[in-house]
Amino acid sequence: MDVDETFPEIRESIRKLCDGFPGEYWRNLDRERAYPTEFVRALTEAGFLSVLIPEEYGGPGLSLAAANAVLEEIHRRGCNGAACHAQMYTMGTILRHGSDEQKAAYLPKIASGELRLQAFGITEPSSGTDTTRIRTFARREGDRYIVNGQKVFISRAEHSDLMVLLARTTPRDKVARTTDGMSVLLVDMREAVGHGLTIRPIRTMLNHATTELFLDDLEVPVANLIGEEGKGFRYILDGMNAERILIASECIGDARFFIDRASAYARERQVFGRPIGQNQGVQFPIARAYVQTSAAALMVQRATELFEAGRPCGSEANMAKLVASEASWYAGDTCLQTFGGYGFAEEYDIERKFRETRLYQVAPISTNLILSHVGTHVLDLPKSF
Numbered sequence: 492m493d494v495d496e497t498f499p500e501i502r503e504s505i506r507k508l509c510d511g512f513p514g515e516y517w518r519n520l521d522r523e524r525a526y527p528t529e530f531v532r533a534l535t536e537a538g539f540l541s542v543l544i545p546e547e548y549g550g551p552g553l554s555l556a557a558a559n560a561v562l563e564e565i566h567r568r569g570c571n572g573a574a575c576h577a578q579m580y581t582m583g584t585i586l587r588h589g590s591d592e593q594k595a596a597y598l599p600k601i602a603s604g605e606l607r608l609q610a611f612g613i614t615e616p617s618s619g620t621d622t623t624r625i626r627t628f629a630r631r632e633g634d635r636y637i638v639n640g641q642k643v644f645i646s647r648a649e650h651s652d653l654m655v656l657l658a659r660t661t662p663r664d665k666v667a668r669t670t671d672g673m674s675v676l677l678v679d680m681r682e683a684v685g686h687g688l689t690i691r692p693i694r695t696m697l698n699h700a701t702t703e704l705f706l707d708d709l710e711v712p713v714a715n716l717i718g719e720e721g722k723g724f725r726y727i728l729d730g731m732n733a734e735r736i737l738i739a740s741e742c743i744g745d746a747r748f749f750i751d752r753a754s755a756y757a758r759e760r761q762v763f764g765r766p767i768g769q770n771q772g773v774q775f776p777i778a779r780a781y782v783q784t785s786a787a788a789l790m791v792q793r794a795t796e797l798f799e800a801g802r803p804c805g806s807e808a809n810m811a812k813l814v815a816s817e818a819s820w821y822a823g824d825t826c827l828q829t830f831g832g833y834g835f836a837e838e839y840d841i842e843r844k845f846r847e848t849r850l851y852q853v854a855p856i857s858t859n860l861i862l863s864h865v866g867t868h869v870l871d872l873p874k875s876f
């Protein structure tokens with residue numbers, strides 16, 4: 492089946508919802524770097540952010556493919572799911588590795604929207620992509636962890652009640668494998684802010700509500716440890732396949748947005764007495780963008796099928812994210828070129844989407860790190876680090 496046709500009812504509902512949030516809404520927020528509170532509320536109330544939560548915890552328990560359709564369609568309509576996409580998948584860490592008590596305490600409230608689990612704290616200034624070198628340390632004292640450290644580019648922290656935080660609980664030089672000795676803590680942001688947690692917004696080239704976090708003797712109850720102490724890195728890795736696939740779906744949506752807009756404009760815009768799209772120099776890049784996007788969508792579909800079958804899909808999820816982010820970037824560049832000067836004018840939304848889609852070649856994982864994964868894990872080439 493054409494991936495475009497999956498979940499037509501979901502896509503139709505998303506289209507209707509997104510009609511209430513036109514370009515002007517996003518442009519105003521973009522100018523102020525403000526959070527799309529009304530859009531996120533509408534998605535939450537319609538139940539779209541809880542699609543992956545099983546029925547026993549109050550969600551509809553839909554498939555990853557359904558969640559893909561939600562995010563792809565949001566992006567195709569010119570909206571931006573990055574403001575809330577983590578609410579869909581970050582709960583997976585609790586679902587897969589949390590205790591029965593934790594699942595019962597948090598998942599139904601996340602499903603209803605009463606609790607927002609939007610923040611995911613991994614990246615640090617000094618470690619970068621090398622997560623094993625994170626310095627944030629959680630020291631156990633009785634029934635509490637005392638957490639000290641710093642995180643950077645932690646998105647939506649100001650708009651989240653809870654945060655999944657990765658911290659070292661054993662120093663790197665005291666573990667057998669460098670991936671051991673890290674733990675996942677669930678931080679209640681409502682209690683933490685002002686009591687050991689300081690959040691500082693980072694203004695970026697796109698409206699993304701990202702922040703820097705300073706953890707200074709932050710107390711986290713041991714009851715908020717997810718899974719076993721020291722195994723956190725594995726738990727985070729477990730969640731990454733869904734994240735990669737969902738973000739690849741956003742890229743497919745962006746690419747289709749650009750292709751829709753570029754095709755419509757190229758059909759209508761008359762220069763030298765004919766539509767610009769009649770010139771192959773204009774038409775072929777749009778056609779190429781379509782070809783690349785269709786191929787990337789198939790890769791996303793393949794990774795999703797493996798994920799849903801419970802089969803290993805780390806390489807496929809990463810490859811899907813890589814090709815989808817490159818397809819959306821190429822489509823964005825082509826769309827900008829097709830619009831000529833007008834592409835740079837804010838009112839067409841092309842320059843905004845162009846800035847937004849560029850992120851996906853860097854976050855949540857950069858292209859080079861995916862190539863390194865494929866080189867060493869798939870092609871058995873020697874590791875460079």
Ligand SMILES: Cc1cc2nc3c(=O)[nH]c(=O)nc-3n(C[C@H](O)[C@H](O)[C@H](O)COP(=O)(O)OP(=O)(O)OC[C@H]3O[C@@H](n4cnc5c(N)ncnc54)[C@H](O)[C@@H]3O)c2cc1C
Pocket residue numbers: 610611612613614618619620621643644645646647695699701850853854855856857858859860863875876
């Ligand atoms: C807007 C935004 C939102 C984000 N949201 C979150 C969030 O919510 N939570 C979170 O934890 N993080 C978040 N991040 C962080 C993001 O995941 C990282 O920026 C990304 O993983 C890259 O890490 P880095 O910036 O430290 O780059 P670095 O690790 O410093 O890398 C810099 C460049 O060098 C390349 N490079 C590094 N090592 C190698 C190597 N060995 N071989 C080849 N190339 C290499 C990288 O590919 C990259 O291009 C966000 C980032 C941004 C910009």
